[in-house]
Amino acid sequence: MTLLLLSLALFGAGAIGALLSAGRTGWPDRVGVAAAVAAGVVGIWPAVRAATGASTESLRLAWSIPFGSFFIELDPLSGFFLVPVFGVCALAAIYGFGYLRAYRGRSTAAAWFFFNLLAASMVVVIVARNAILFLMAWETMALSSLFLVTFDDENDEARAAGWTYLVASHIGTAFLIVLFILLGRGGGSLDFDRFDASSGAGLIFVMALVGFGTKAGFFPMHVWLPEAHPAAPSHASAVMSAVMIKTGIYGLLRVLTIVGAPEAWWGWVLCAVGLVSALAGVLLALAQRDLKRLLAYSSVENSGIIAIGLGLGLVGTASGNIAMAVAGFAGALLHVLNHSFFKSLLFFTAGSVAHAAHTRDIERLGGLIKRMPLTGGLFLAGSAAICALPPLNGFASEFLIYMAGFDGVTATAGGNVAIAFAAVALLALVGGLAVACFARAFGIAFLGHPRDSSLPAPHEPAPSMLVPAIVQASGCVLIGCLAWRVVEALGPVVRIASGLPAASVAPALASISGPLAFAGAAGMAAIVVAIVLALIRRWMLSGRRVRNAVTWDCGYAYPTARMQYTGSSFVQPLTTVFASLLRPRRELVEPEGFFPQRASFESDTPDPCREYVFEPVFRRAGRGLAALRPLQQGQVQLYVLYIAITLVLLLLWQLA
Amino acid sequence: MNSLNALPLLIAAVLAPLAQGVINRTKAIVAGRVGQPLIQPYRDMLKLIRKGAVYSETTSWIFQAGPVAGLAAVLCAGALVPLAALPALAEFRGDIVVIAYLLAAGRLFTILAALDTGSSFEGMGASREAAFSALAEPSLFLALAALARRAGTASLTPAIAAVSARTWTQAAPALCLVLGALLIVFLCENSRIPIDDPTTHLELTMIHEVMVLDHGGPDLAMIEYAGALKMWVLGAILVGVALPFHSGAVWIDTAIALAGIFALAIVVGLIESLMARLRLLRVPELLIAATILAALALVLVRR
């Protein structure tokens, strides 16, 4: 516990230190990064120790706020979620050191202040056990990430993204306030250990799902993700996408542990929300040309996959199928860890690409792998991990979720079979679409010829931007190969998350870690076979003539780089099949006449949820609320009059 | 796990191109020609292995890694697939998922190798391959999940072993639907008519052939061998469901399995000769039909 408090203090010191040294160039960066790295190193040790179940420590201090107390506790669930927080924040700080150098013109002190504040508030959210403390930390987390999103505040898009993020975040927080009131109503206290959820457990679950789901990015509350994550600088995007989203998942799990035995329909609803999020996320990711927006939608997809795992776990718990429950929860938790690894890796490399080529639009990139081979290889590793290809870590967690689905298909009866086989089928579809999506992202941006010759020639980024990516990539490979050990170590966390007794969790975990080990072995065998085949091939070609030539162009005399397949052409078969869901907009100006002067084709895929659900609602609300405009005249006297009238009314009400 | 478990993989490694030869011979006979000798695919591969290589300046190491990764993936997937009554080299709970995702890994590298050439031809093939295989995944999983539910286990070897003659008398409609779905997935993954035409050389009509347009020499040999092996591996699953005879003696089981696979090859040859290729816009509808067949099979098995 002391180390945890020390890490919080270090984050705080870094924040304040960055502000204090705002005047001198270079110092805010150094102070901010040093504090973040130190805090990460200091904090990760108690987090790992708590996650593997050594002990549960708590600290309770009184606080003068009514109903509030400084009550924090480090149990295995909190410890597990703290591991990615410390790890990714430290690495993102190192990355940001190199990334923000491009912004040397403006002061980065504010950025480092808010970065350290964000990290500290995430830690407090995960260990807080009092509703007031939790909500204050939650709000601090939202506001500090808002200021990071609008760091590039001269950009209109960033400001609009900030607004969207602010509104969405507060709508979610409103549901959370209602949730905590419902939970605290029975016990009369807002401490988590005195919550009483005996009445209205269903309503509590729905409030938690909407409130925490907004942060986690479930469909349809995901509309802020693709706006906010691309607008933020890449180190902040990495932290937001890899870690901040998981605080939503953590909150949902914490509420589930408080509420106790789940009802069957909770698992169904969570699984359905997860399936829709995963499918919508990957389909919309397929249609994006902004690399970071694509990664943001992919985060929506992965949140959906985590929700599918949790949903299957709940269905298993409710129906008494221990194997299904344990597999579902273990898979979801492992996916939380894995996603933090490969999503931060992808954001780091995407940020390096944007930094080097000065654009995020993949339709203008191409051929980067020759100029940035290391970044390209790291992006490929991240893509392979997120597509769940063996033997990397993404495969291990999806394997566990598939196990939960197959357990549901083979062992249960009735309606649970339907949800299990829908989960298996749609998870397979999402996996195939993810392969298409990341093949497109990597292939169009890194392979072939550069499509836009007006862009500067890119080069490898500085070591401070490469090292974090290399660390995350090795993490992906290690966790993938040793997944069965990681899963066995997750026993305490799964026990808390699922609410099942330890005696049944341990053997169920052992029975799934065996197949997981075999699956990992199969993946590693594939790598070994590939290496052997590569050696054989090199031996075969060693004595023979190997020449270079141009790509076969059918004899065309003037091939250009713009004749290559573009990103939107690559996904055209898929967007046509799913056109009724995606609703792409097409503007076509056809060539006319024998010597056409003008012809153009533009296609765009706006977020259908935003276009057809939220925008009309907000527009109508805006029109309705515009009637209240006359209340704001801008004159101070009028406002003083309002205050005076309110005070008089309160006095009269109190006397009556 | 005794040494006999290596038999399916060994047989596949040796005889896979022969199945390819049987298909080509069937098509030739139906067309009224004499056709190539049955061992022609072996000769073609040997000719390619002896050649040198030409690489495009646009490509990077990914282009050379593509064929290697594809072949490695199919070999490892083949180690998990039983040949009718002969058990696979390794079996464990969930190997169905490993097989499907190993094939997906091979496919990712093939697509990337195609995009590496910077040519619109390969881009075309890559985009179609990505789309159609994504749409075929649900039907594969649902069909295998139906078999898994029938057998009560999530492993492929026991699931296929549980399909006996008695299963056919009890659940014939469900097994027919599973076979139908698996056949459509088989035709899609191996780029056969009606989804793709392996003999056309017009870029606008190819899917798989156009992705490997720039490969030559040992690379092309590896790609062709991997293609034949993938067809054998997926065909072994089909034959395992269709021919439920377990006799217990290794030689009889092997003979039955081989007969089944070569019969499947003849059927594929007949399908290729008697049907035309579908318009590319209609292929997703065919794959959705396969998903519906598999879903109906699961509904029947559920009761």
Add this chain to the structure above:
Amino acid sequence: MNAMNQAVDAILVMLALTGFMLLGSSRLTACIRAVGAQGILLGLLAIAAQDGELSATGIAMAITSAAVKGVVLPALLLRAMRQANTIREIEPLISYNLSILLGGLGLALSLWLGGQLQLPTQPASSLFVPAACFTIFVGLLIIVSRRKAITQVIGYLALENGVYAFATAVAVQMPALVELGILLDVFVGVFVMGIAIFHIGREFNHIDADRLASLTDQ
């Protein structure tokens, strides 16, 4: 599970598959053949579901209804189609892929409904009620979402087939009068619609239900 139950299962599965064929094909001949196949399947179903108590009238009724619904009515429809000079359906209000997706959802709903409904007599197979409900759903979907009048007639036939299948599930042997009444109803309906389509086509040179909406006063 004995052979008769298996046969009933197989027929019901094929009935569901013809429903999907109807939803997904844009060629009118394929739709007409699908609905004709449904008629023949229903005749076979009537024989198979009786499970041993085959009376002469029962078999005669089954064969007559199979002949009428499977041969005569499709021939009439094909003739109307040729006279109206249409071969393909134009793009419907709900695209084909979406129709198949809605069909899948309808099948899931029918399965759930089949589990919920309490029937007086236990049908021969637990797939009976779902398949019948699904066929009714397919018929309704086609009537609502297609544009050509002929396809709407086909949808009406599918609807009738679904209702007939439902009746077969509940009362295995209906009085001969009821069966004849249903057959007459279907036959006359299609006959009248065929004549109407022929005249509409001759008058307006098209049979698009959309454009016929412009006949209203507004």
